[in-house]
Amino acid sequence: MDKKESQKPKYQILKEYIIETIGLEKLEPGDKIWSENELAQKFKVSRHTVRQAISQLASEGWLYKVHGKGTFVGDRIRRKSNKIKTIGVMTTYLNDYIFPSIILGIDEVLSKAGYNMVLGCSYNHHDKERMCLENFIRADIHGVIVEPTKSALPNPNLDLYRQIIEKDIPMFFIHGCYKELDCPYVVVDDIKAGYIAARHLIDLGHKRIGGIFKIDDIQGHYRFKGYQMALHEAKIDLKDLNVLWFDTDDKREEFIKFDKKMFRELTKRCSAIVCYNDQVALKVMNIIRKKGMKIPEDISLVSFDDSQLAVVSEVKLTTVAHPQKKLGRIVAESLINKINGGKGKDKIKMEPELIIRGSTKEYK
Amino acid sequence: MDKKESQKPKYQILKEYIIETIGLEKLEPGDKIWSENELAQKFKVSRHTVRQAISQLASEGWLYKVHGKGTFVGDRIRRKSNKIKTIGVMTTYLNDYIFPSIILGIDEVLSKAGYNMVLGCSYNHHDKERMCLENFIRADIHGVIVEPTKSALPNPNLDLYRQIIEKDIPMFFIHGCYKELDCPYVVVDDIKAGYIAARHLIDLGHKRIGGIFKIDDIQGHYRFKGYQMALHEAKIDLKDLNVLWFDTDDKREEFIKFDKKMFRELTKRCSAIVCYNDQVALKVMNIIRKKGMKIPEDISLVSFDDSQLAVVSEVKLTTVAHPQKKLGRIVAESLINKINGGKGKDKIKMEPELIIRGSTKEYK
């Protein structure tokens, strides 16, 4: 047993002892520790050895020394890194839609707690996502908030996420989480949201209810699932033809590349459509209007998120609200709590809320 | 002259010599440097002193040591920027208005160049501004982009700005610059913008042209100045009563705290109003509409920025466009250029452009 200890250099043992004792004796930052000579006597080593141990601890931030006064316990905040704590935040988009509000909520909490926020944006592409993550890791951040990129698809950047987890850097996902990772998250209950949306239409008497969902996003799948559940509960057959799927690139370029014929069919067959989000609803609204049909008289629309867009057009959108700023605040608070070693809820689901406006109407 | 040198400890002198020599002899990472004994003989110091110098340099990344082999020049890439370069960006607001677009433009350039972006938000208050700046400085960033807080008022945080300048951290302002600092900036030519706005109304035949401007913002002053110039040029007397001023807090809370009577007078006296920005124009529009007057039939409005808000209401705003994303890109590019030691333009003025929509009409 002596061997194991004696394999370690004496200064190493001393270092460990000092760190341990700081913890045990509950020394606060600024408290004085023993002088070099005291330690040397106590451990029966030379002062040189003590100095080696102490100077290394000092350069690591555990201690600081003042000439002529003594050696003191370092500022605990500075122990891990001299620098201010920084949180990496990555979302799929930055300036659009609900994202500014989410980021605002995060910033409110982080800046109040004295954290810096490093912002990255994946533009919902895996290569950009990878770049951001690499930046985060290199920047030596203290926590991460991520909105996953194409969360319903296999992710090529899981190695980086695992690296973050292995480094014990607290990480929260928002909106969804890669199913391969078991990570804390704050999400809106999208299944419920989908259910609420469809249920609202059913309650209004609609029976032929179509849906447009995003296929590369886990939120799209969940909202679809809720929609499906509501229809099933109401014993309405879900016809595959009534559901259209699109993906990120469709949306960004000119949206709804999917067969125009299919869309025409959809509007003919259905009296109501559940739209993946407000953006989609607006585009659908424009197309329908161009066909000479009216909303909500001819077709009812329900969308998701309650973004600024929802109230922009003449017909305000009935939409299932996303908590936006509140979600930002909650995820930031949870993350800080985790960083400070607190035991909070790991998986948080926020309740969606239906906001009824002008885009839905009773089916006569 | 010997004194100065001898005040420094020997190991310090040695450290400097070693760093210098690496540069002079163009030693590449991986090259071996002299052994501890060689250095000790060469400088006539003890080997212990050499070790002190070398071990510090090693912990700083300049050198690395291999037991039994020797001491080697460290990886140069790791030397200067082991950590990724980070740019601090502070704006007055985050989620509103044109700011998401500006930030997007900055992010596009920075992330492509491999920089991280640390985002801060002053909410246009000096205390928040101070917090952000302190964070930036502590975070050891490589460059700063700032939209000044209450740029027309004396600033209590100039000490921090000066600290940044003294540290030779490249800094660009956007939208305006504190007059006490001589800093690089990228701005919209707000005087010209103000001129264009008023000129447009004059060209439409308006003679009684009011204005609403922001008093704590330098942009407000410049836009007013342009407005003034246009009126003067057209030999229209500028009546003080036709100009209203508001400040940040007015806007944030319930806007236009200024005497309602004055505002009523303004709408009676004028056939057109130049509004500080789209937000103000929308509020003014609402008030005017409540009075039963119509835009642009009864009163013409010109605003600034061409934000998303400009096209939200039924009557789309005639507005002098802010380049938004482009401004973000330009300031980010300029900053990176400066960081890399390039000689670019320091003071950049971007041209505003009038976008004519539905809120202005010929004066009959």
Place this chain on the structure above:
DNA sequence: AATTATTTGTGCGTATGTATC
């Protein structure tokens, strides 16, 4: 205001251990 004790900072000499070639 000067002195003294304490504490860290700098520096030298020496000895032994261990990794590499």
Place this chain on the structure above:
DNA sequence: AGATACATACGCACAAATAAT
């Protein structure tokens, strides 16, 4: 096996900063 180079460790001396007397 031996030479070389770094790693650990001890002891000593003096300088410089600090605090208390």
